[in-house]
Amino acid sequence: MAPILTLPAPAKLNLFLHITGQRTDGYHCLQTVFALLDHGDTLHFEPAESLSLECDDPEVPCDSSNLILRAAQVLQHHTQTRNGARIRLQKRLPMGGGVGGGSSDAATALLGLNQLWNLGLSLDTLAELGLHLGADVPVFVRGRSAWAEGVGEKITPVSLPDAHFLVIHPGIHVSTARIFGDRELTRDTPISKLPASLEAVLTRDFHNDCEAVAQRHFPEIGKALDWLRQHTGNARMTGTGACCFARLTGSQQGQQLLQQLPQHWTGFVARSGNTSPLHQTLGETLAKFRETKNSGESAQTHK
Ligand SMILES: C[C@@](CO)(OP(=O)(O)O)[C@H](O)COP(=O)(O)OP(=O)(O)OC[C@H]1O[C@@H](n2ccc(N)nc2=O)[C@H](O)[C@@H]1O
Numbered sequence: 001m002a003p004i005l006t007l008p009a010p011a012k013l014n015l016f017l018h019i020t021g022q023r024t025d026g027y028h029c030l031q032t033v034f035a036l037l038d039h040g041d042t043l044h045f046e047p048a049e050s051l052s053l054e055c056d057d058p059e060v061p062c063d064s065s066n067l068i069l070r071a072a073q074v075l076q077h078h079t080q081t082r083n084g085a086r087i088r089l090q091k092r093l094p095m096g097g098g099v100g101g102g103s104s105d106a107a108t109a110l111l112g113l114n115q116l117w118n119l120g121l122s123l124d125t126l127a128e129l130g131l132h133l134g135a136d137v138p139v140f141v142r143g144r145s146a147w148a149e150g151v152g153e154k155i156t157p158v159s160l161p162d163a164h165f166l167v168i169h170p171g172i173h174v175s176t177a178r179i180f181g182d183r184e185l186t187r188d189t190p191i192s193k194l195p196a197s198l199e200a201v202l203t204r205d206f207h208n209d210c211e212a213v214a215q216r217h218f219p220e221i222g223k224a225l226d227w228l229r230q231h232t233g234n235a236r237m238t239g240t241g242a243c244c245f246a247r248l249t250g251s252q253q254g255q256q257l258l259q260q261l262p263q264h265w266t267g268f269v270a271r272s273g274n275t276s277p278l279h280q281t282l283g284e285t286l287a288k289f290r291e292t293k294n295s296g297e298s299a300q301t302h303k
């Protein structure tokens, strides 16, 4: 049977990532710009008696450590619903890649099940529930490219210039906790103001504080950054790694560079947008649903 609801879970890039301090609970205060991309995972939902998850990638755990099932359980607990769902994940985003795959999957599960189960929860509530699953979940729930502060939960939507990026995954899985736990991580970057031009965040005044530490743990990240710099003149790491990205002149340049990529790395070309593909698809699905309902009702009245 065809799934009743199919939704994207887009990747993000941290166009820069400044660590400005550390809270008493150990969490780091940061400033970043999240750019949402038009490339990511896909989730399929069907109503079912109980909850289940399957994935086309055998490396992805489908037990309760998966953020999709955790998101579903959080929703069940919050609303006391007894509904279940059969969820299928098509995984494209590298795990531990700094492109937010797990967090984005969780956000898509929250919004998808909110619709499938007719729960009517607001984005505010879903973002609040999402924050307990991971610091990056709220930005995917809200679905706007954004300037973020706090531990990532203070989000201001921004309008980004239309841009294409080449994203390289140098074949490593980086644990966020390991990078944040490193004593040598600099945690004192002065607080910045939201720059007038977002082009500015890709200049030298902005950087990723996790890059030096991640390169020391994983020299392959340094090699990916060097390769991107040589081929495009710019390069930066996203999040706590491992993916690195470069802004392109257009998608054609990206396709050419993908052909030249060293064999042990993978990569993709993506475009940043101001609104998440998840929210666009949900909007279209709702519009279709209303259309079908209205035409059904008018057919009834003409009988
Ligand atoms: C720093 C970012 C930038 O996007 O890195 P990436 O994970 O995307 O690479 C994220 O905000 C990460 O968010 P997320 O991946 O959801 O992290 P969480 O699961 O909440 O936290 C994993 C661990 O990282 C540490 N952590 C996380 C976020 C933060 N602001 N300070 C921290 O110290 C904590 O030790 C925590 O136990």
Ligand SMILES: Nc1ncnc2c1ncn2[C@@H]1O[C@H](COP(=O)(O)OP(=O)(O)O)[C@@H](O)[C@H]1O
Residues within 6 Å of the ligand: 060, 065, 066, 067, 068, 094, 095, 096, 097, 098, 099, 100, 101, 102, 103, 104, 105, 106, 174, 176, 239, 240, 241, 242
């Ligand atoms: N649906 C999921 N997809 C990917 N990873 C997940 C998922 N659910 C839980 N995880 C766990 O979260 C970890 C980090 O996931 P991910 O979001 O891919 O990393 P990052 O935040 O660096 O982009 C993974 O190593 C995995 O153990």
